[in-house]
Amino acid sequence: MLEVSIYRYNPEVDSEPYMQAFSYDTQGKDVMVLDVLEKLKTEDPTLVFRRSCREGVCGSDGVNISGKNGLACITPLSEVVKNNKLVIRPLPGLPVIRDLVIDMTQFYAQYEKIQPYLINNTPAPAIERLQSPEDRAKLDGLYECILCACCSTACPSFWWNPDKFIGPSGLLQAYRFLADSRDTGTEDRLANLDDPFSVFRCHGIMNCVQVCPKGLNPTKAIGHIRSMLLASAA
Amino acid sequence: MVKSVTSLSNSGLSNWMLQRISALILTAYLIFMVGYFAVNPSPSYEQWSSLHGSMAMRLFSLLAILSIAVHAWIGIWCVLTDYITVRLIGPKATAIRMFLQLAMIAVILFYVVWTIDILWGI
Numbered sequence: 518m519l520e521v522s523i524y525r526y527n528p529e530v531d532s533e534p535y536m537q538a539f540s541y542d543t544q545g546k547d548v549m550v551l552d553v554l555e556k557l558k559t560e561d562p563t564l565v566f567r568r569s570c571r572e573g574v575c576g577s578d579g580v581n582i583s584g585k586n587g588l589a590c591i592t593p594l595s596e597v598v599k600n601n602k603l604v605i606r607p608l609p610g611l612p613v614i615r616d617l618v619i620d621m622t623q624f625y626a627q628y629e630k631i632q633p634y635l636i637n638n639t640p641a642p643a644i645e646r647l648q649s650p651e652d653r654a655k656l657d658g659l660y661e662c663i664l665c666a667c668c669s670t671a672c673p674s675f676w677w678n679p680d681k682f683i684g685p686s687g688l689l690q691a692y693r694f695l696a697d698s699r700d701t702g703t704e705d706r707l708a709n710l711d712d713p714f715s716v717f718r719c720h721g722i723m724n725c726v727q728v729c730p731k732g733l734n735p736t737k738a739i740g741h742i743r744s745m746l747l748a749s750a751a
Numbered sequence: 752m753v754k755s756v757t758s759l760s761n762s763g764l765s766n767w768m769l770q771r772i773s774a775l776i777l778t779a780y781l782i783f784m785v786g787y788f789a790v791n792p793s794p795s796y797e798q799w800s801s802l803h804g805s806m807a808m809r810l811f812s813l814l815a816i817l818s819i820a821v822h823a824w825i826g827i828w829c830v831l832t833d834y835i836t837v838r839l840i841g842p843k844a845t846a847i848r849m850f851l852q853l854a855m856i857a858v859i860l861f862y863v864v865w866t867i868d869i870l871w872g873i
Binding site: 674711714716746 | 753755760762763764768828832834839
């Protein structure tokens with residue numbers, strides 16, 4: 518039997534969070550962490566977590582699994598179980614609403630700050646704004662972000678200043694629009710980022726790269742933003 | 752755009768650049784000093800004062816203390832704004848952080864002036 522330890526906290530009942538022990542019969546199968554959570558929820562329906570697509574596309578079930586952030590639905594037990602033990606906690610750094618569900622308001626506020634949409638005030642062409650295959654290729658490794666918050670909640674700079682530092686996820690998206698050949702807001706976007714917090718709180722420790730379930734590289738994108746700021750500066 | 756008052760400069764890019772340039776200057780100064788002591792492990796008073804009496808060395812030392820000042824200001828400011836915050840230690844944090852930041856700036860300026868006084872007093 519697999520020993521599972523899960524973070525529990527219901528602010529309406531509990532005075533403080535605690536870890537609850539469960540056991541799970543794997544029947545020799547290497548299932549996903551989400552399967553374990555689903556099974557345990559049938560035993561204890563008060564257990565609360567977010568989930569939706571169960572295939573690593575929606576980004577709902579980001580949790581801290583045995584110390585590392587990841588999506589429960591695409592993380593097999595074989596990757597995270599050590600000494601027959603599995604520990605599941607909410608993503609660190611953001612307020613817990615209940616059990617494994619966190620309040621992502623701060624995360625989305627940072628996303629909103631970088632204006633995650635195409636800015637182009639030139640008259641719209643009859644059909645669509647065209648892009649060369651080369652320009653389109655620049656968005657690879659950026660557009661795939663599913664906003665699961667695994668990276669930003671693994672970043673100490675984001676833990677300390679979630680209201681000021683945009684965080685790896687937001688910065689990856691910021692670069693996604695800076696790199697877009699159809700976007701004409703580059704100058705304003707860069708001007709909004711050149712303060713001591715928004716971008717420059719990144720010290721390049723690459724926790725974000727280590728945990729990204731989609732294999733993206735926010736640190737590299739942040740490096741590109743820095744280069745663009747440098748190139749645009751007098 | 753996040754505002755800051757006690758930061759060395761309001762541009763993250765400038766701070767980032769200054770942090771790197773000052774690090775290079777300090778590395779050069781360190782290599783020079785280590786090299787000097789490797790060649791001359793126990794300099795006499797005359798050798799030591801003639802080294803620091805030359806204008807080139809004075810300027811190099813001045814550059815080094817200014818680099819320490821800039822590097823420390825940016826670095827310590829960063830640490831204080833990480834850990835001495837209302838989020839982490841409560842509503843008194845702002846006053847404590849301001850006090851520590853201003854104290855840090857005062858100490859740094861004191862060291863710069865003192866070093867200049869020493870260098871040009873030889």
